[in-house]
Amino acid sequence: MPDASPAIMPTYGRLPVTFARGEGAVLYDTTGRAYLDGLSGIAVTNLGHQYPRVTQAVAEQAGRLIHTSNLFHIGLQEAVAEQLRAATGMENMFFCNSGAEANEAAIKLARRYGDQKGIASPQIIVLDGAFHGRTLGALSATGNQKIRQGFGPLLEGFQRVAPDDLPAVEALAAERQDIVAVLVEPILGEGGVRPLAVDYLQGLRGLCDQHEWLLMFDEVQTGNGRCGSTYVFEQLGVEPDVLLTAKGLGNGLPIGACMAKGVAAEQLGPGDHGSTYGGNPLCCAAAQAVLTALAEDGVMQQAILIREALISGLQDKLCDASLVSEVRGRGLMIGIQPSTATGEIVKRGLDQGLLLNIAGGDTIRVLPPLVMTLEQAGELGAGIAQILNDVAEQEDNA
Ligand SMILES: Cc1ncc(COP(=O)(O)O)c(C=O)c1O
Structure with missing residues (x-):
């Protein structure tokens, strides 16, 4: 995908995707591909997309x-x-x-x-x-x-x-x-x-x-x-x-x-x-x-359950528990501190259909909407684990 139009001041390093539609915790790009939203537009769409x-x-x-x-x-x-x-x-x-x-x-x-x-x-x-x-x-x-x-x-x-x-x-x-x-x-x-x-x-x-x-x-x-x-x-x-x-x-x-x-x-x-x-x-x-x-609507009560589902999805799939040194934050403001390098994590997430973000230089910041299902949360956690496993394996082979 080409860079954003030269008519836009280049104040953001943008990922190569344009979204056309969102529903709940899922965003669809202009080709119809689905992405699990672990960012909520940087903690904005807390009720997800198209909340009735x-x-x-x-x-x-x-x-x-x-x-x-x-x-x-x-x-x-x-x-x-x-x-x-x-x-x-x-x-x-x-x-x-x-x-x-x-x-x-x-x-x-x-x-x-x-x-x-x-x-x-x-x-x-x-x-x-x-x-x-x-x-x-x-x-x-x-x-x-x-x-x-x-x-x-x-x-x-x-x-x-x-x-x-x-x-x-x-x-x-x-x-x-x-x-x-x-x-x-x-x-x-x-x-x-x-x-x-x-x-x-x-x-x-x-x-x-x-x-x-x-x-x-x-x-x-x-x-x-x-x-x-x-x-x-x-x-x-x-x-x-x-x-x-x-x-x-x-x-x-x-x-x-x-x-x-x-x-x-x-x-x-x-x-x-x-x-x-x-x-x-x-x-x-x-x-x-x-x-x-x-x-x-009882949405906030879900935060703790979604958090737990996400973290257990992460822990279950990690090939080595030490790949994550700490999980921080409260509710659905989650910071996952990897012990591996984080350089490619956002890009790898995008390739897998997961929207992730890095904050503070090296922390994976996950900000899912309160309407994410527990199944989606488990999938998101497992997806992050898979990325960390892949990065670690690549480092081992390097
Ligand atoms: C704690 C905090 N304060 C202020 C801001 C600035 O908000 P805005 O980008 O809407 O101006 C942000 C944005 O990330 C924030 O996280």
Whole structure:
């Protein structure tokens, strides 16, 4: 297959396949070949393809009203906000169109909080290896040096520490009077599906309470059912002051949210922030259907079973258990750490009709939809094992 059209800026290294249709956990390419979807469009189509509630809601809303602007009341936006409040305990929220924008809103909110406290140059603590998006604020918060390289000058105002290193955060608290917030992904996604330790997150909550900092969770990737609960913080016993999401919220329609409670919910007023499309009727119809499905259709309860089926498919088929050194993550955010090289794994997966991904350089990141059948999950796990067996055999023969 030729490269993408020269009319497209080459910002992505694209795999040589074009999809024409999707159904549940299966995508079909333009020749009709089926692929098992272990990626969900990078944690977006959490309910799979053509989920009836979502398809119907989007089709009906597109036929009625797509966009008006935030200059007017938007009933569907208010309805989604109420669903999110009920699901999270957050008090209010700003709707945007992407994960990066949800992070931008949080950065502005934290800076305004600092400004209100009379801090001239407010600082936000962020983590090495974190990913928060590609816009300049979110990029500045991102920990991956390779992604930031060449786009300076970036934003000031971020203090970077290693994940799970609470003493480093305590040291910053002792040194500086200008910290206003801590921004973390509870499970680093792009960084290689690396869950932060629960006692570390609890420690962060304690420090935030002690120093009146805002604890901000980026649940763009972990949220919307992906980890087996609407948001993963529910499983951790740690509640953030600011909760960010996007990706799965619209199951493919672009919608994100920056949710806040307590003092965080009081920072942004009229004229302080905006988005032309943010929370428009079409995207909110999708989000309403997604949140209703998560609350009522029993899909999240499947996450743990699908995970188990996938992992046992993997373990049963591996010719040598030591080919996998660790399986990480929660629910259907799965990181498989191979002990072999990962260079060709995505390409080999594609050849076998499996959609896989590498995150953090060498971790196989598997993000299946919540509607994957247990049989498909077993097949996906076995397929990954087969690839690892083949790679190991090739290395042995080399
Ligand atoms: C944790 C996290 N935050 C933010 C983003 C950025 O989201 P978007 O690509 O929608 O801007 C991503 C995307 O991968 C993400 O995983």
